[in-house]
Amino acid sequence: METGIYLIVTIVNKGWGDTVLEASMKAGAEGGTILLGRGVGIHEKQTILGISIEPEKEVVLSVTYPDKKDAILQEIVRAAELKKPGAGIAFVVPIAQVAGVVHLFHQGSQSNSEETK
Template sequence: MLSSTMIVTIVRKGWGNTALEASVKAGATGGTILSGRGVGVNEKDSIFGIPIEPEKEILLTLTPGSQADAILQRIVEAVELDKPGNGLAFVVPIENIVGVHHMASQAP
């Protein structure tokens, strides 16, 4: 089976589609956007002294390992992950995939 990875990108609400579009332009075949909440070191906001957790969008992108670096770089550029407070992304190796038939058909 072909080596697969998952790129996990966490961005501010409203930026998930921008990250998804960038990943598709770089060769990804799609992605899944989930809603979440959380606070990073650069996002300690409060209203009337009550801390708030900003809403986030989490993009999950399954891709062959050989494409991960190019896709990740395009995401970083599109949502400016190199600037503090804009989010983060990381790559996770995947051992097995079930139900993603277009990726299974790429196996040697």
């Protein structure tokens, strides 16, 4: 089943998750989820006494419709300064199947709503 919805994933340094979430909602997202994570990018490799340190990250997940995804992504890039090296990354993934977010389908067709039950 084609859901017609997308997942915007943004990975930023700890402390930037709220900025990303606020920016995405300002641009039309209905909400989002912030998860904590660890990892390093090409510009972040750090060591102390030869021991690698993995900086903490925040992963922001937002589900949205195709007509809003570009505006949301652009606002996230602007607000989180993602054009700066090491600031983070954001990408969009089409969602093939979904369960548990039936409210998203109230705007969509009735057939999509019935298929997710």
